[in-house]
Amino acid sequence: MKVGVILSGCGFKDGAEIHESVLTLLALDRAGAEILCFAPDVDQAKVVNHLTGEDADESRNVLVESARIARGEIADVKTADASALDALILPGGFGAAMNLCDFAMKGPDADVNEDVAALVRAVHAAQKPIGAICIAPALIARVLGKDGGPTLTIGTDAGTAGAIEACGAGHQDCAVEDFVVDREQRIVTTPAYMLGPTIKHVAEGIERCVAEVLELASPAGVA
Amino acid sequence: MKVGVILSGCGFKDGAEIHESVLTLLALDRAGAEILCFAPDVDQAKVVNHLTGEDADESRNVLVESARIARGEIADVKTADASALDALILPGGFGAAMNLCDFAMKGPDADVNEDVAALVRAVHAAQKPIGAICIAPALIARVLGKDGGPTLTIGTDAGTAGAIEACGAGHQDCAVEDFVVDREQRIVTTPAYMLGPTIKHVAEGIERCVAEVLELASPAGVA
Numbered sequence: 001m002k003v004g005v006i007l008s009g010c011g012f013k014d015g016a017e018i019h020e021s022v023l024t025l026l027a028l029d030r031a032g033a034e035i036l037c038f039a040p041d042v043d044q045a046k047v048v049n050h051l052t053g054e055d056a057d058e059s060r061n062v063l064v065e066s067a068r069i070a071r072g073e074i075a076d077v078k079t080a081d082a083s084a085l086d087a088l089i090l091p092g093g094f095g096a097a098m099n100l101c102d103f104a105m106k107g108p109d110a111d112v113n114e115d116v117a118a119l120v121r122a123v124h125a126a127q128k129p130i131g132a133i134c135i136a137p138a139l140i141a142r143v144l145g146k147d148g149g150p151t152l153t154i155g156t157d158a159g160t161a162g163a164i165e166a167c168g169a170g171h172q173d174c175a176v177e178d179f180v181v182d183r184e185q186r187i188v189t190t191p192a193y194m195l196g197p198t199i200k201h202v203a204e205g206i207e208r209c210v211a212e213v214l215e216l217a218s219p220a221g222v223a
Numbered sequence: 224m225k226v227g228v229i230l231s232g233c234g235f236k237d238g239a240e241i242h243e244s245v246l247t248l249l250a251l252d253r254a255g256a257e258i259l260c261f262a263p264d265v266d267q268a269k270v271v272n273h274l275t276g277e278d279a280d281e282s283r284n285v286l287v288e289s290a291r292i293a294r295g296e297i298a299d300v301k302t303a304d305a306s307a308l309d310a311l312i313l314p315g316g317f318g319a320a321m322n323l324c325d326f327a328m329k330g331p332d333a334d335v336n337e338d339v340a341a342l343v344r345a346v347h348a349a350q351k352p353i354g355a356i357c358i359a360p361a362l363i364a365r366v367l368g369k370d371g372g373p374t375l376t377i378g379t380d381a382g383t384a385g386a387i388e389a390c391g392a393g394h395q396d397c398a399v400e401d402f403v404v405d406r407e408q409r410i411v412t413t414p415a416y417m418l419g420p421t422i423k424h425v426a427e428g429i430e431r432c433v434a435e436v437l438e439l440a441s442p443a444g445v446a
Contacts, residue, residue, distance in 0.1 A: 010233065010241075011291035018233075018292055022245040022422070029423040050290035051297065067273035068234035069241055071416075074274065193294075199245070200252040 001033045001217060004080055004088045004123070006116060007066035008039060008095025012193065013048035015062070017093030020133050020192050021069045023203050024091050027210035036085065038077040039066035040113050045098035045105075062099045078115045082122030087217040089210065092134020092192055103138040108166035110142050117143050129186040129216035131209050135160070137189040141169035144185070153180040155191030177204040181212050188212045224256045224440060227308045227346070229300060229339060230289035231262060231318025235416065236271035238285070240316030243356050243415050244292045246426050247314050250433035259308065261300040262289035263336050268321035268328075285322045301338045305345030310440040312433065315357020315415055326361040331389035333365050340366050352409040352439035354432050358383070360412040364392035367408070376403040378414030400427040404435050411435045 005024060009015015028035050039062050047058040067074045082088075090096060097104035101112040120143045123130055132140045137152040138160065144150055145168030153174035154160050161171040172180045176197075179190040190205035228247060232238015251258050262285050270281040290297045305311075313319060320327035324335040343366045346353055355363045360375040361383065367373055368391030376397035377383050384394040395403045399418040404411045413428035 012294060018241060019245050019248070019294070022242050023249070025242070026246070026422050026426055029421050030426075049287055050293075050295050051287045053295065064272055064274045070273075071235060071242070072273050072276065198252050199249050203249055203253075 001086045001214060002084060003028050003033045003035055004085045004119070005035060005037045006039065006077060006088065006090045006100065007037055007069055007074065008093060008099045009044055009060070009062050010065040010068045011048070011050050012093040013050055013053065014044055014046055015065055015093055015095035015099065016069060016091050017134055017193055018069060019199050019202060020091040020093065020206060023206045024089055024133065024210060027207050031210065031214050033214060037066070037070040037074040038080050039063040039074060040100065040115055041076045041078070042099065042113065044095070045102070062095065077119060080119050082119055082126060085123060085128065087129045087131070087213050088119065088123045089131040089213060090133065090136035090139065092136045092194070096134070096136040096139055101139045101142060103142060107163040108142070112139060112142055120144070127186065129188060129213045131188045131213040133190055133206060133209065134192040134194050138164055140187060141167035145169040150182045150185040150187040151180060152187060152189045153191055155194035157194060176201045179205060179209040179212060183216070186216050188216065224309045224437060225307060226251050226256045226258055227303055227311045227342070228258060228260050229262065229311065229313045229323065230260055230292055230297065231316060231322045232267055232283070232285050233288040233291045234271070234273050235316040236273055236276065237267055237269055238288055238316055238318035238322065239292060239314050240357055240416055241292060242422050242425060243314040243316065243429060246429045247312055247356065247433060250430050254433065254437050256437060260289070260293040260297040261303050262286045262297060263323065263338055264299045264301070265322065265336065267318070268325070285318065300342060303342050305342055305349060308346060308351065310352045310354070310436050311342065311346045312354040312436060313356065313359035313362065315359045315417070319357070319359040320361055324362045324365060326365060330386040331365070335362060335365055343367070350409065352411060352436045354411045354436040356413055356429060356432065357415040357417050361387055363410060364390035368392040373405045373408040373410040374403060375410060375412045376414055378417035380417065399424045402428060402432040402435060409439050411439065
């Protein structure tokens with residue numbers, strides 16, 4: 001089983017949420033999946049000092065920073081081959097909503113990085129499952145939303161849920177330890193740090209989300 | 224149970240090993256421990272591009288970058304109060320051997336950041352346990368090594384093991400899923416990414432290392 005993981009930097013305020021990313025890699029490795037990490041080779045929307053929470057006058061590259069989480073084992077998402085993957089997972093963090101797309105700034109009018117959107121569309125068109133964590137379901141909603149778009153969760157935040165529905169996806173409230181699965185469309189989502197409160201709660205939801213993605217990706221999981 | 228965790232940046236080539244750090248936080252949270260993250264407020268020894276492995280012409284601060292892993296919940300190690308802690312854990316990564324001390328450059332002649340050394344000495348003097356992961360045992364060897372210094376592991380690398388013994392500590396080979404405990408001196412170590420190969424193996428060793436630290440920190444664990 002080969003699973004692509006799209007990272008969006010390294011740090012929840014301007015990149016991929018580190019805990020969510022590592023917990024995803026751990027769950028995949030423990031399940032015996034081969035992991036292929038990807039990120040877009042673009043500048044971050046911004047750099048945030050995670051100690052003070054203030055914007056920093058710096059520029060960092062999403063692929064280069066994502067490589068910190070992937071320990072160097074990562075490729076430009078432009079090179080990803082959907083036909084070589086059995087599933088795709090997107091951890092959260094503001095990077096998913098600022099670097100992979102600009103949902104954090106433009107909500108339902110968000111533009112999505114073309115290479116990321118193309119990979120999501122290709123994996124989905126091949127009827128392979130996609131997992132999305134924390135705020136990453138907003139990107140999925142923007143790419144796959146339409147009449148009868150997938151049902152997703154970002155937890156319980158009404159404003160964000162409304163923006164996801166405005167993209168043409170359905171939203172279902174969900175607890176942090178749980179996940180929402182749209183079996184027909186093969187989309188699995190979990191709130192993670194959209195709800196928190198701590199890493200053990202987030203870990204439980206991600207473990208269950210990853211297990212469900214792998215279940216849907218296995219031959220027995222085909223609807 | 225309050226456990227201090229000393230981070231050394233964010234990324235294994237120039238800071239704290241991210242997987243090891245997150246796995247430590249997860250194991251502590253799951254055990255019900257209260258986590259207090261610390262890092263020194265100093266510049267990193269260098270910044271490495273984790274995509275190419277080459278040095279980058281940049282400067283980053285150890286405390287600020289560590290805050291990415293700690294989600295902002297971190298303090299200058301200078302402010303750490305050993306009497307408020309029940310145990311201390313140091314994840315690895317080159318940051319432990321380049322930012323917390325300069326063992327990577329000077330081996331057994333390494334200088335250790337004064338605030339980090341003071342905290343390690345104070346926790347040890349209070350007979351509270353210390354866990355050290357990956358290359359971090361080298362720092363413990365340098366601070367606590369002497370005739371009859373603690374027995375540690377960094378895995379199986381003979382050169383590094385020799386440098387640790389030259390500090391006055393004992394070295395014992397160890398598999399990645401296992402740990403070495405010096406019960407008398409309350410030092411628990413595990414090789415993690417000194418051996419790898421993947422996150423699931425590292426996770427097993429860290430979970431067992433953290434459990435042993437907490438066992439030694441509990442009243443029943445007092446020798």
